[in-house]
Amino acid sequence: MTAASTARAKDPECEVTVFTEDEDVAYSPCAIPWGIEGKSKWTDIVMHTPDFYEKERGIKVCTKTTVESVDDAAKTVTAGGKAYAYDSLVIATGGKVFVPPIEGTNLKNVFIVRTIRDGKNIQEALKDAKNVVIGGAGVIGLELAVAFKDMGKDVTVIEMMNQVIPRIADKDMADDIQKHLEDMGIKFVMKAPIQAVNGTDKVSSVTADGKEYPCEVMIFATGVRANLDIPKALGFDVGQLNAVIVAPTLQPYKRGRLVPDIYVAGDLVQCESAVMNGATMSQLGSTAVKQGAVAGNNAVSKEKKLFGPVASPWVSFIGEKQIAGTGLSQGLASWYGVDVVEGKAKGLTRARYYPGGKELIVKVLADRTSHRIIGAQIIAGEEATGRIDWLTSAVISGTTAEDFLVRSENAYCPPTSMVKDVVISAVEDLCKNLAQ
């Protein structure tokens, strides 16, 4: 919808048509945990209705409509049995939740979390449930765990890896969050691959690592894979990370040749890392919106916009804690073969003597060779987001830890920060460790 609205704003004359299998448009899937819990209303989560787009923006939205095929030579899309001609095509078919190939995943009350419809179905199923199992301890899994706990459910999270938020958070930071959730009464089963979902009609238990965990509702929050149906049918080049390779203009390639008049945006795109030479995935709402604006512009304008490489800052609100990260974690750095040096500091979000200050933990990572800051993670009771965006700009601009100390400054007043921000203290610790 960002691509559609951007194209419309840029060219008031063009015809814009959107096809979606979904019944809703223009909502944030990130909001679903709070929708289920009732903190946010379903109607509020939807920014605009198809009717609004039609009447206010002259954008035709065809909901519950599958795109059956695309002919990029004839420049037509076939959807709902009808062929539509196009001058420019934006493919924003997103991702699919990965569900492990095991028994029982089709049982009743086994869910994935992708659409508002999923959210509403989960909400309905929870009414008669006491025990819920969540498969996957990524941020979505943990946000759901808190929502269900707030609703009075007995919650067990089952995770294949030895830490929560694997891949993008380091173990020390992840363990802090896991402990916080355990203190709230959420149970964790770690290093346990899910082997089966059991039940006759409905789910009644989940088997993981040989043990059985009873539940009336089971959620797979096991990560997202690029939805390659259309790109593969068109023969687009797919990269090492199983996602569509794109130029900075977000145009795909076909056997190494740039495809004209087609743009790709969202969870199915393989991005370039802003930190290290190489590919990376950035399946974030913020990334999708940014790409949507570039794709929508380029679909109608000769003045092409470029989509840059990504550091992919992320933040999540889990219980009473915000956890945020940017650039490479230890795990992501190891994929690039990079030797990492860490720095870490603890402090408060306000001056020590000003009431209401919350704990603030900052961790920064540098590449041992270049001393460049390549990543950072924050856990805080408040005010993590701006700080991680600050560190993101250091990561993107290739700042070394030592230069960051000379050239960075932090705003200070007792009710909103310490005189030396914890971000600076963490980089000081990093410089000390780099010097050893």
Next chain:
Amino acid sequence: MTAASTARAKDPECEVTVFTEDEDVAYSPCAIPWGIEGKSKWTDIVMHTPDFYEKERGIKVCTKTTVESVDDAAKTVTAGGKAYAYDSLVIATGGKVFVPPIEGTNLKNVFIVRTIRDGKNIQEALKDAKNVVIGGAGVIGLELAVAFKDMGKDVTVIEMMNQVIPRIADKDMADDIQKHLEDMGIKFVMKAPIQAVNGTDKVSSVTADGKEYPCEVMIFATGVRANLDIPKALGFDVGQLNAVIVAPTLQPYKRGRLVPDIYVAGDLVQCESAVMNGATMSQLGSTAVKQGAVAGNNAVSKEKKLFGPVASPWVSFIGEKQIAGTGLSQGLASWYGVDVVEGKAKGLTRARYYPGGKELIVKVLADRTSHRIIGAQIIAGEEATGRIDWLTSAVISGTTAEDFLVRSENAYCPPTSMVKDVVISAVEDLCKNLAQ
């Protein structure tokens, strides 16, 4: 004290002696408004006592002691009538509150705000006061106005300029804050130079722009000038902004020659701007602490550290609003003769549908010639600090508005941000205005 503690940490063998006219050390003058109001305790505001420094860090602290003279040839300091030899000297004598040269400023219950003693005296005097006049609508003046209002006083702020927070905030942002304070019942008298403080023994009224304002307590929050007593006696070069010119090592100059073994830190230093060629003042607690660490290191170590040019990010908590800024305001830019283009956006600190989001206004300024982002200001109900630190790094690294849009990313989750952060929207508006 940062210089002293840094020197001690770097060299466990050296003798460190601190002289101060004050009775307290190691506290944040920025905390005084909240100390007066009782939100923070006086004992909490003081980080460590002289006794702590002596026993725990082996630093000798001579309180209530005036440094009468320095002999930089013989390398001695005379304080409290006694001569002390030094190998290295750090001059951190800070600033003096500027009080206009008018009648009556010596009357009882007329105060400046610099030390904890000032704060305690104001607190005592307020007990019998109903009407308070504050001279100066800078951040300290406004923070005090809110503190006094919270204490039930009738508060009038008198300001010479046509806006609050002159110099570092733009008028549109300042007017929002002034309106917020007027809604709280604080009165403002603008464009009114203070002409006299009236009374026989105690203050009874203040005359400004020909009118009389009754009060039992009067505060001068009229800005800080560099305390040049010692630097002038030593013949150090003083710059265009009436502060001590220093090298990146924080060493002063004497008729153009670098002075050995002396370092200057704090409100008396003239800084280099990180935004434009030229001098700037950065009389902030965060700057002083950063300089203190560099001066303390350089005083004992052959591995000199450097103090970089400054963008001087600042933040203040005024009523229910945080206001923050960095780099150049319109006013500061005009001092450099720079033609400024603005961008501005309004939004929320959380997703629109997530409860508790607060208004977030972001303004960014660029130089019309280079398109570099040269400054920014934020008003927000929460989470301004990290965002202004983020924009500070853009200002310091000389990022253009257009490049910021391609290469910046923001972390997103509904409880802590919008999917496209208001910072990004403001820079989009800036790019639109630059293109016109």
